[in-house]
Amino acid sequence: MTASPAKRPGGVTFLGVLVIISGILFVISGLLGILASSSSDLTSNQKTTLLVISVVILIIGIIEIAVARGLFRGSNGARLIVAVLNIVTIVGALFAAFTPGNQRGTSIGQVVIAIIVLALLYSGSANEFFNRSKAPTV
Secondary structure: OOOOOOOHHHHHHHHHHHHHHHHHHHHHHHHHHHHHOOOOOHHHHHHHHHHHHHHHHHHHHHHHHHHHHHHHHHHHHHHHHHHHHHHHHHHHHHHHEEEEEOOOHHHHHHHHHHHHHHHHOOHHHHHHHHHHOOOOOO
C-alpha cells in the first residue's frame, strides 16, 4: 500500500502564483524594452544594448512561467530554478534601481516579490512538500 501524496501547502500555491506574476512582469518588461529599442532617440549602441537586455528579461519571464507548473507539482528542479532566477532578479533590480532614469518603484517591487518568493520557497512546510519524494517508501 502506498501513502497518499502530500498536499501542497498554501504557501507553495501562493509562491506559484507569485512566480507567475513575476514572470508576467518580466515578459511585459522585456516586450516593452524590445519596443523601446527601436526608438530614434537612442544611439546604435544603446539600441543594441537595450535589445539584448530586453530579450534576456523576456526569456527569464518565460522560464519563470514555465517553471511555475513544476512548483505546483513539488519539483525540486523547479524550486532550484526559481531560487536562482530570483537571486538574479534581486541583483539586477538593485543595480537598475540606482541607474539614472530608472523607475525605482518597479525595481523595488521586483526585489520585494523575489524576497517573498525565496522565503516561501524554503519555509518548513515547503521543504516537507518538495522533499516528500526523497522519503523511503514502505
